Amino acid sequence: MTPSAAAAASPWWPVALAVDVPAGVAVPASLDGDDVVVWRTAKGELRIFADRCPHRGMRLSFGFVRDETLVCLYHGWRWRADGGCALIPAHPDLAPPPSLCVPSYPAAEADGLIWMAATIPGRPPPAMTGCTPLASLVVDRPAAVIAAAIAAAWGAMDGVCARLAEGDVVLRMAIQPVHAERTMLHVLLAEGDPLVAIGVAEAWRDRFEAAEPVP
Amino acid sequence: MGEAFGAFVEARLARLGLAGSVQAGASSAWVDVSGPAPLVDMLEVACLLGPIESLVDGVELISMAEASNLQKPEP
Numbered sequence: 589m590t591p592s593a594a595a596a597a598s599p600w601w602p603v604a605l606a607v608d609v610p611a612g613v614a615v616p617a618s619l620d621g622d623d624v625v626v627w628r629t630a631k632g633e634l635r636i637f638a639d640r641c642p643h644r645g646m647r648l649s650f651g652f653v654r655d656e657t658l659v660c661l662y663h664g665w666r667w668r669a670d671g672g673c674a675l676i677p678a679h680p681d682l683a684p685p686p687s688l689c690v691p692s693y694p695a696a697e698a699d700g701l702i703w704m705a706a707t708i709p710g711r712p713p714p715a716m717t718g719c720t721p722l723a724s725l726v727v728d729r730p731a732a733v734i735a736a737a738i739a740a741a742w743g744a745m746d747g748v749c750a751r752l753a754e755g756d757v758v759l760r761m762a763i764q765p766v767h768a769e770r771t772m773l774h775v776l777l778a779e780g781d782p783l784v785a786i787g788v789a790e791a792w793r794d795r796f797e798a799a800e801p802v803p
Numbered sequence: 804m805g806e807a808f809g810a811f812v813e814a815r816l817a818r819l820g821l822a823g824s825v826q827a828g829a830s831s832a833w834v835d836v837s838g839p840a841p842l843v844d845m846l847e848v849a850c851l852l853g854p855i856e857s858l859v860d861g862v863e864l865i866s867m868a869e870a871s872n873l874q875k876p877e878p
Contacts, residue, residue, distance in 0.1 A: 642818060643845075679841040685820025 599709035601748060602762035602774045603636070604702040605721045614658055616649035619704060621767040624693060625649040626702055629656040635669050636704050638691040642673075648690070701762055701774055714749050719760050719776035722786060725793045727773055731765035734773070737799040751778070752792060757785045771796075804832050807856035815849045837867075 603617040604626050614627035616639055623639035625648045637658065639647050646662035653659070657666040657674050664677040671692045673684035694705040696713050700721035703713040727734060738750045738761075745763070752759040757780035764772040773796075775789045809827035812834055816823045821843065823836035834850065836843055843864075853859040865873070 676841070682839060682841045685842070687818055687820035 599705045599707065599711075600696065600703040600713040601705070602701050602764045602772075603704045605724055605774060606697050606700050606702050607721055608724065609634070609702060612653045614649055614651060614653055616647065617704075617764075618766045620765050623647070623649075624704065625651075625658070626695070626704075627653055627658055629653060629669055631656060633669055634695050634697055634702065636693040636695040636702075637667070637671065638693075640690075641665060641667075642688055642690060700776060714747055714762070716749070716760050716762070716776050719778050720782070722759075722775045722777050722782060722789065725773045725775060725789060726766075727771045727793050727796045728769060729771060729797055729799060730769060731763055731771045733799050734763060734771050734796045737796050752788075754788050755784075756780045757788045759785060759789055761789075804857050804859075805829055807854045808832050808859075811854040811857070812846075812850060815846055819846055821846060835867075835870075 601619050603619060603624070604615060609615055609626050609628055611628045611632040612630050614625050617624050617626050625637050625639045627637070628634050630653060633656070637648055639649050641648050641660040641662060643660065643665050644662055646660055648658055648660055648667070650661045651659050652661070654666065656669055659666050665673060666675040667690050668674045671689040672686060673688040676682055676684055694708055696703045698713045699716035699719060701713070701716060735745055738745055742750065742752055748763045750761045750763070752761060758778040760776045760778050762774040764774065766772050773789070773793060777785045804827045806827065809825045809832065812825040812827070812832070816825070816836065819838070819842045821836050821838040823834060826833045834846070836846055847862055847864055851859055851862045
């Protein structure tokens with residue numbers, strides 16, 4: 589199943605390894621060309637917002653986390669975890685109206701991966717039970733090309749997830765279509781030595797980049 | 804100005820939680836707005852920037868009392 593077809597069946601998409609978004613940190617991500625900011629409050633609550641401050645459009649991923657808010661780098665507007673505006677520094681006595689809010693997306697953390705959905709999903713994210721997150725690898729190929737290459741080598745994908753076995757290494761991969769010409773492979777270790785597994789994953793990344801486009 | 808400017812201002816009114824309306828003609832626009840001063844100021848700056856389809860030469864902020872003596876632009 590290609591990722592585009594999988595979208596109809598699986599409302600969750602991987603956007604980061606959980607270990608790459610610790611508490612108090614905001615990182616950028618893209619899904620199908622839509623830019624988002626994945627961040628955690630100081631207490632560790634996970635949130636995914638549109639990567640655009642409603643004030644002047646600055647990327648919120650350039651900002652920083654202060655306690656339970658995400659602060660825009662441009663003018664310091666503070667956004668609560670629920671997306672509402674907590675403070676406009678230039679007007680500290682002003683109660684920001686409820687209409688001032690950042691669009692947010694459903695976010696979930698499971699088995700070392702951070703997942704994002706476009707709308708409220710009806711089921712939990714895919715399970716990667718017993719796996720250890722290894723790395724997120726960028727591949728400058730469309731997700732459909734990678735899915736076809738995986739299907740040719742190991743059979744059809746399970747939604748956005750694939751299982752790769754080579755020698756003593758078994759990997760699980762979750763595919764994130766970043767934009768039309770780029771895909772992120774989130775690699776988890778199911779069996780084997782981690783250092784060997786990274787080499788296997790990077791070798792497959794190189795093969796995916798050399799793969800022919802889907803006709 | 805026109806339709807693009809009108810839609811732009813209406814979106815900004817909603818985003819800022821301001822009560823108001825916009826009448827946009829080909830070469831000028833009239834925005835009635837009421838609300839907290841800082842938010843009205845933000846709307847003023849937004850109007851000065853305008854959408855990409857519009858080139859805004861200037862914005863004049865006047866009180867409701869002064870406005871009653873002026874003529875709104877043709878739609």
